Amino acid sequence: MPPVNPNPIHDTTIPNPPFGEPGHRPIIQRGAGRVNVNERKIINGGTADVVQLWPIKHKFAWDAYNVANANHWLPTEISMQSDIEQWRSQTVLSDDERHAFKTVLGFFTTADSIAANNLVLAFYKHITSPEARLYLLRQAYEEAVHTHAYQYMVESLGLEGTEIYNMYREVDAIYNKEEFILTFNTGIFDDHFKTGTFESDQKFLENMCVFSLILEGIFFYSSFAVIFGFQRQGKLVGSAEQIQYIMRDESNHMNFGIDMINTIKEEQPELWTPEFVTRITNLIKKAVKLEYEFAVNVFPTGIFGLNAEGFKQYIEHIADRRLARVGIDQVYGSPNPFPWMSEAVDLNKEKNFFETRVTEYKTGGTLSW
Numbered sequence: 330m331p332p333v334n335p336n337p338i339h340d341t342t343i344p345n346p347p348f349g350e351p352g353h354r355p356i357i358q359r360g361a362g363r364v365n366v367n368e369r370k371i372i373n374g375g376t377a378d379v380v381q382l383w384p385i386k387h388k389f390a391w392d393a394y395n396v397a398n399a400n401h402w403l404p405t406e407i408s409m410q411s412d413i414e415q416w417r418s419q420t421v422l423s424d425d426e427r428h429a430f431k432t433v434l435g436f437f438t439t440a441d442s443i444a445a446n447n448l449v450l451a452f453y454k455h456i457t458s459p460e461a462r463l464y465l466l467r468q469a470y471e472e473a474v475h476t477h478a479y480q481y482m483v484e485s486l487g488l489e490g491t492e493i494y495n496m497y498r499e500v501d502a503i504y505n506k507e508e509f510i511l512t513f514n515t516g517i518f519d520d521h522f523k524t525g526t527f528e529s530d531q532k533f534l535e536n537m538c539v540f541s542l543i544l545e546g547i548f549f550y551s552s553f554a555v556i557f558g559f560q561r562q563g564k565l566v567g568s569a570e571q572i573q574y575i576m577r578d579e580s581n582h583m584n585f586g587i588d589m590i591n592t593i594k595e596e597q598p599e600l601w602t603p604e605f606v607t608r609i610t611n612l613i614k615k616a617v618k619l620e621y622e623f624a625v626n627v628f629p630t631g632i633f634g635l636n637a638e639g640f641k642q643y644i645e646h647i648a649d650r651r652l653a654r655v656g657i658d659q660v661y662g663s664p665n666p667f668p669w670m671s672e673a674v675d676l677n678k679e680k681n682f683f684e685t686r687v688t689e690y691k692t693g694g695t696l697s698w
């Protein structure tokens with residue numbers, strides 16, 4: 330019987346001669362018996378091969394995959410005509426409103442590429458649950474659709490693309506948020522990074538917390554709220570519709586990420602130490618600070634009742650909610666200053682459509698509010 334590779338999906342650092350040549354190290358565990366699904370884990374479950382989808386162990390991932398397929402949409406299906414007319418008009422949008430819209434779009438244009446790169450280049454190869462991998466493939470595609478949506482908005486409105494797309498290099502408040510996020514995938518991008526030690530598993534879990542709770546759960550949500558502020562004034566409603574579809578997807582990404590974090594907590598409880606909880610809490614506090622600085626940049630003076638101080642409370646409110654979802658004590662106790670954000674995300678009878686688990690979709694793609 331050929332030797333069994335204890336960690337078949339990770340071990341790329343040891344040279345492996347081609348199949349059929351002496352010393353070839355099997356990747357599929359031939360002769361090692363049938364896969365025991367009970368050995369499947371989110372990470373470090375390499376003994377249960379990643380190529381056997383069935384039976385499903387992590388049902389939340391399979392559910393997320395099916396929900397995502399039912400939510401298919403494309404940016405080009407949404408009419409941008411009234412946005413184009415309003416953007417060209419000299420009377421509909423103030424300079425402050427144009428500035429806020431462009432700054433948020435400047436953040437979005439690069440943020441989804443950062444999310445996609447993390448999924449594909451840092452995250453995917455360390456995930457040992459086939460059903461979680463299935464959803465990640467879908468999620469990566471959705472990040473591409475979002476990146477397309479922002480391009481479509483820039484092109485439709487005739488914005489200066491080089492200005493919007495370079496904001497992450499030129500606007501400190503955007504640079505600081507994105508640079509902060511990127512520091513958490515540097516080690517994991519490394520070819521030699523492996524899960525399987527206490528330190529590396531905590532580092533991986535930290536990456537999950539940063540991308541799901543902070544990037545998708547705080548940085549995105551706060552910018553979604555800015556765009557819905559426009560929508561409430563009857564302004565840029567095509568762009569807002571694009572963002573509604575994106576928010577539906579991002580809400581699922583965040584819920585999936587939270588399910589992954591909570592499942593790892595169950596599978597490897599030793600990782601979730603008091604020190605780790607403090608570390609995550611401090612990262613959330615840092616993110617809230619960065620997001621407030623971003624809000625100051627978005628609203629130098631305030632537009633239609635929205636200003637940086639009001640946003641601070643909203644950012645704190647959603648930060649507390651994200652902490653609670655992974656069982657960490659809340660920090661701020663700030664009430665939601667934008668109850669309309671909850672209304673914007675409630676769909677028909679499905680209460681808290683975006684913020685809670687979604688289980689019932691009747692048809693693919695359509696969005697009813």
Ligand SMILES: [Fe+2]
Binds near residue numbers: 444471472475575579
């Ligand atoms: Fe996205």
Ligand SMILES: [Fe+2]
Binds near residue numbers: 545
């Ligand atoms: Fe996402």
